[in-house]
Amino acid sequence: MTAETDKTALPATPAEPGSAHRLRRRRRRHAVAAGALALSGALALSACGSSESESGSEGDSGSGRTHVVKTAMGEVKVPVAPQRVVVLDTAELDSAITLGVKPVGATHVEASSGFPGYLPGDKVSGIKDVGEMLNPNMEAIAALKPDVILTSKIRHAAKYDQLKQIAPTVMTENTGHPWKENFQVHADALGKKAEAKKVVADYDAHAEKVTTAVGGPAKAKATEVNVVRFVEGADIRIYGEQTYIATLLKDVGLGRPAVAAKAKDGFSYDVSPEKIDLADADVIFRSTYGDPKKSKQTQTVGSSLWKNMDAVKKGNVHTVDDELWIQGIGYTAANKILDEMQADLTKK
DSSP states (O other): OOGGGGOOOOOOOOOOTTOHHHHHHHHHHHHHHHHHHHHHHHHHHHHHHOOBSSOOOGGGTTSOOEEEEEETTEEEEEESSOSSEEEOSHHHHHHHHHTTOOOSEEEEOTTOSSSOTTSOHHHHTTOEEEEETTEEOHHHHHHTOOSEEEEEHHHHGGGHHHHHHHSOEEEESOSSTTHHHHHHHHHHHHTOHHHHHHHHHHHHHHHHHHHHHTTOHHHHHHSBEEEEEEETTSOEEEEOSSSHHHHHHHHHTOBOOGGGGGSBTTTEEEEOGGGGGGGOOSEEEEEEESOTTTTTHHHHHTSHHHHTSHHHHTTOEEEOOHHHHTTOOSHHHHHHHHHHHHHHHTOO
């Protein structure tokens, strides 16, 4: 409900000397107008107060009907079919695009100057950049007059009170590893639960296809895979089993080296260039976030320790796009990763 709903009072009109008849007519017109406005206001209040347990169709857009979405911050009422969506992280952007919704606004990640390049250009063109992901521009968000905002508690819990003053804000608890559960929350908030079922079914079939392509479940399980990320200003990350990319490896049925289980909180096992040999596996996928020199990528892959790793000597190290493999976090990214994974794992 916006402040506009209550603006039913009409400005006072000063009486002109000797014009009592015109004044009475004017008052009658004002009374009729005020009654009409009051009626429309009551209808609007009734619409805003309604709640639907199931998501509606696009035809419900703008009707004022709402439904309840269970979020990390409790139950939140959102429009049945929101049309002005703002997303504050790459996972939420991927979800929206996957479900056929073009947000009116989105943030960008720190190391990029726009939206993820793996997303189709026509799907992101026209989306307003509302600032860096960890520090979104509240004024820019408010100016877009969104009817729902999607983000996560781990990213923007401290900004929740500000965000919910702008629009109903749907937060998941975390990002990354629980991306499939988060996608269902996003789909509910966007009124796209039916579309989400098809997305999931198509992805599951795709993952099975990749498993078959690499030689079947037994062959996949026997192939140990590591994902290594060089990060500017941080140690080198060997990704653990509680991460987005790990769920894709698991869906294909690929094996993981023992070091993956040593990851702190399941996220990553961090090493210096002098210990990069701990990342050795049958296959390594590597990406870089930020400047290659500042992320220690240049010195590491040029070292004898790196060159003597089995995966390197056998030509089983594949350089992948960080924006897609690590930052994407969604079904559109996942399907592209599966295609690349199959191509790399089946190279002769």
